[in-house]
Amino acid sequence: MADDLKSGHWTHAACDICGAQDHELLGERHYVVAGRTRRFAMDFQDMACRECGFVFAGKRPDEAFLMDYYRDAHIGHRGGETHFDAEARAATVASHVPAGGQIVEVGANDGAFTTILRDNGFDAFGFDPNEADEARDVAKGFAGKGETGRPVASADAVVAYYVLEHVIAPREWLAELASYLKPGGILIVEVPNYTTHPEDSLNMEHLLHFTPESLKRLLAVCGFELIDTPPATMGYGQAAVARHTAKPRQLAVEVGALNHALEAYDKAKSAREARAAASRKAVACAIECAHGRETPVFIWGANEYAERAAHLLPEHFDHVEVLDKSDSKLGKSFADLDPAIAHPNDRADVVDAIFLVCSPNWNAQIAAEIAKRPAPALAVIDAVTGEKIA
Numbered sequence: 001m002a003d004d005l006k007s008g009h010w011t012h013a014a015c016d017i018c019g020a021q022d023h024e025l026l027g028e029r030h031y032v033v034a035g036r037t038r039r040f041a042m043d044f045q046d047m048a049c050r051e052c053g054f055v056f057a058g059k060r061p062d063e064a065f066l067m068d069y070y071r072d073a074h075i076g077h078r079g080g081e082t083h084f085d086a087e088a089r090a091a092t093v094a095s096h097v098p099a100g101g102q103i104v105e106v107g108a109n110d111g112a113f114t115t116i117l118r119d120n121g122f123d124a125f126g127f128d129p130n131e132a133d134e135a136r137d138v139a140k141g142f143a144g145k146g147e148t149g150r151p152v153a154s155a156d157a158v159v160a161y162y163v164l165e166h167v168i169a170p171r172e173w174l175a176e177l178a179s180y181l182k183p184g185g186i187l188i189v190e191v192p193n194y195t196t197h198p199e200d201s202l203n204m205e206h207l208l209h210f211t212p213e214s215l216k217r218l219l220a221v222c223g224f225e226l227i228d229t230p231p232a233t234m235g236y237g238q239a240a241v242a243r244h245t246a247k248p249r250q251l252a253v254e255v256g257a258l259n260h261a262l263e264a265y266d267k268a269k270s271a272r273e274a275r276a277a278a279s280r281k282a283v284a285c286a287i288e289c290a291h292g293r294e295t296p297v298f299i300w301g302a303n304e305y306a307e308r309a310a311h312l313l314p315e316h317f318d319h320v321e322v323l324d325k326s327d328s329k330l331g332k333s334f335a336d337l338d339p340a341i342a343h344p345n346d347r348a349d350v351v352d353a354i355f356l357v358c359s360p361n362w363n364a365q366i367a368a369e370i371a372k373r374p375a376p377a378l379a380v381i382d383a384v385t386g387e388k389i390a
């Protein structure tokens with residue numbers, strides 16, 4: 001890997017919802033992320049707006065830097081679990097979009113969900129800034145560039161799962177999405193919930209941290225009226241269905257919004273420490289279960305839990321490898337590990353391996369899948385809690 005550290009140009013941002021410039025600094029977080037060809041310095045100033053309590057990155061990187069980062073270093077939120085949440089997403093779409101309707105999926109990743117929407121009879125089209133080279137049914141390009149290949153104002157719905165929290169300029173981005181919609185068209189978004197899971201919202205890629213109230217208020221200033229809050233498809237998330245009305249409205253700020261932001265930030269800090277402790281516990285458990293250094297260790301699911309384990313394990317084990325089922329991750333390098341990310345099926349014949357399973361939502365299902373493999377596992381350890389499952 002080239003030892004080339006990119007830092008980008010980070011500029012100050014006003015509150016995205018109310019426009020206020022008076023912010024309280026909650027804390028700073030600095031990460032150096034190893035990509036495939038270079039390293040990226042990510043420098044976050046977590047701010048809370050003193051007017052409305054919205055929590056956001058007080059400095060935003062330039063788009064070119066962020067695009068480079070996503071192409072080179074992004075590993076996505078989901079590890080080995082892509083297929084589990086598709087059904088719930090499809091159900092939300094089916095209950096709000098007319099049969100056969102036109103849908104644009106923004107941030108379509110490898111196109112898996114766009115393909116499901118097509119299979120369900122929708123006229124679906126996806127695009128993504130960095131996955132288009134490898135994926136079917138996905139075109140390249142950010143929203144805002146008119147690169148969807150679709151006529152404007154024709155879509156029945158735009159869906160964007162876990163994209164809005166990454167966006168540098170959310171009001172412009174939502175205006176662009178609105179331009180795809182026919183009058184009264186529907187927007188379906190899902191983002192992390194800063195109220196219930198501030199620690200997941202405050203990860204190293206998110207620029208915006210939404211409470212249910214601040215999400216509703218941002219949608220309103222962009223002319224979207226909230227019409228439904230279906231159950232989130234990820235444990236840490238919140239979903240919103242909104243209708244485009246073309247009538248921007250500034251909604252009242254809820255009482256105590258700033259205090260709420262501060263309290264959640266403290267909660268996130270404790271949770272981060274607890275997660276680091278759970279990772280250390282999972283690794284200690286692996287050492288205890290292993291026959292020695294030569295026991296193969298598989299980390300199942302390329303995500304942030306995997307990343308912490310991947311930094312700790314090589315000191316104790318000769319063979320550490322990350323498994324994932326997502327087409328967009330297979331073959332990519334992960335952390336500083338030597339083997340590239342492999343599909344679990346390609347390691348089905350390895351006996352007496354230890355598995356660290358890394359999904360906050362689906363570890364029980366993944367453990368059941370491991371139990372059905374022809375080669376018996378030595379141990380299955382939950383990397384989220386640090387506990388041995390099997």
Ligand SMILES: [Zn+2]
Pocket residue numbers: 015016017018019020049050051052053054
């Ligand atoms: Zn504000």
